Amino acid sequence: MSRSIARPVLAGLAASILTAPAVPINAADAAPRTAPTCATPLAPVQPVAALPWTQQRYDPARLAPLATGAGVTVAVVDSGVDRVHPQLAGQVLAGTDLLDPGGDGSRDCAGHGTGVASIIAAQPRPGVAFHGLAPGARILPVRVSEQQVVQGRESGRTVSAADFARAIRWAVDHDADVVNLSVVLYADDPTVHAAVAYAVERDVVLVAAAGNLHDSGDPRPFPAAYDGVLGVGAIGADGVRAGFSQTGPYVDLVAPGSEVLTAAPGQGHQRVEGTSYAAPFVAATAALLRQYRPELTAAQVARRIIATADPAPGPGHGYGAGVLNPYRAVTETGPGQPAGPRTVAALADDRADAAQLARDARRAAARHRALLVGAVVGTTAVAVVLLALVLPRGARRRWRPADPV
Template sequence: MSRSITRPVVAGLAAGLLTVPALPTVAATSGLRVVPACTTSLTTARPVTAAPWPQRRYDPTRLAPLATGAGVTVAVVDSGVDRAHPQLAERVLTGTDLLDLGGDGSRDCAGHGTGVASIIAAAPRPGVAFHGLAPDARILPVRVSEQQVVQGRESGRTVTADEFARAIRWAVDHDADVINLSVVLYADDPEVRSAVRYAVDRDVVLVAAAGNLHDSGDPQPFPAGYDGVIGVGAIGADGVRATFSQTGPYVDLVAPGSEVLTAAPGAGHHQVEGTSYAAPFVAATAALLRGYRPELTAAQVAERIIATADPAPGVGQGGGYGAGVLNPYRAVTETGGSRAAGPRQVTALADDRADPATLARQARRESARDRALLVGVVVGMTAATVVLLALVLPRGARRRWRPAGEA
């Protein structure tokens, strides 16, 4: 039985920097794919010296003495990752290209994957305040798209859902510890679902963008909607959910995704937005944890990241914040939040989860009530004993009661 072909879309939005003509359809000769050159050069970007707001919020220097992601491989299934950028040099492994066969994943015509990878692993450089949250992690590029946002619409080639599923499996089979999926399908595809299960069963942490179609009714996004995948929404510098960021039970937590600074292909930086760029902050945190606490399973890593999220304005009000705002420092340093049990499914947290502060207040009130009841019982029993003794002792004296054994 045939089924319609579903193609994934990138989950990033333009920030006025990637407006280019639409890309042509790939030519085919004798059944072979012809690998085209990038038809349009991306706008040259200058290096940015000022610290971007996510950098100020998370301050990776606090984490550096503890964890840097060293020894951890993060697969970036995206538009490719340009290893020529000075901050990504020596951090990008040989990957694969499922869009143009024969490539190693280092070709990026859109700049999307390069930006995502830089949030994870861009190296510190003198005079540049921006660098990745897990700067010693290795990036494994898996190229599946060259989409760009043109006048508010995605334009460009991308693989089919079956090939996207193959990309996930390829990353797992090439030793990825974490897989970042800043790509969205708006249909439940059995091959992709099977590939996600394949990764979960092999103890890989999966992180996916929650999508940018809030104004279009929040259609169900995949892979974020699958069990075992951490779904990530976006916030701005004010901590409030970005207007485009989707809401639903598939949002496990939120991270910076508006006015985010990333590396641009070649050199320099540019500002972008979208849940695409929120997901790699979470993937980087997973890399920090996998390096710092290698005994934790993928499920335990996910649990810890979600359990240590900071409260957000919309938590408990269906505001699309999931458990709250990502806090990498708490995720790495707090000792609780993980059990020694075996792997299990990680399900999305509902948006109506109670505010942790409210739960704490309720616990304190219940404790105070229990103490009051205990004091009341003790006081009541003491009073009853006094009354009883007042009645019994005079009678005993009159009847000359003596302790047992006394002459």
């Protein structure tokens, strides 16, 4: 795809097809698990029982007593979400399909959106260690693409920028509390910009992938670069920025995005990489916060996530404020101000400005002094007038001050 065309690009790289031994599946459960019909069906993959590194880093069991994302709706604007995958069954709402009108968002011909959704809300299953960071959250699928990466190049249909903007608005209008945008536009489109502003005004947390074109000069990614959007870069298991992950002031923080285990359409799992898969870790954390601290605004949720990030292992704009820490985001108290090199300008800061407070104090003091001086001058003038009137009369009547005793 030409980078000059302003169409959304799924920010995921090639997936690794897994051939690990299958987890036993009941025959009664197997029938409804086939992937939705697609022009080019995805190759079937096997379930994986092993504990993924991301789950060792972010232990959902540690968070579960505090929050699971229950009652929170996370919109996944992506390639669709397979609602019959055993770990997503019952968690996926009826969404919409802007690529093939008439659908409900459950058709996923790329596997991308299903993987993103599983990082957020996959349910625990016997014999499978992997599950989502916010397994109580509801997923609202908005299908905008069926792209796949073939030999390093995107292939497949995707909507226009105008329809991508419509997807964001649709998610907001259908009660999304958080919107995950693992999609990148390499052009600043006014309709998308306006849709982002629409979401921000309606108190929705927006999370977007920072893009995978570091080796191509880090072209500016949208919507991650817009004010009010949390831009997310990718790290590997060693905590170091993934080589493909873009760097720039639009990166607010980083999360796992290399060799990430996700659910695949059907019944299995696959390992994937890309900033696409880092973003949903942040979106899931936002869901946990929106449940645990429902009084927080979207702006405050975003600031808290940034402020509680762990220190980055390297310098520069590639890490933003640091590495996502969901447990700290949920449990730590404080104002939650940004700790990284970039503040999110559209996220209103609820702290009073110190300089403005000082100016107000100085003006108040000046007004007080002016009133005090005015009162003294006024009192003196009145006294002088009274003396000028009274003393001559006293002299005519031979008044004298009393002699001291």
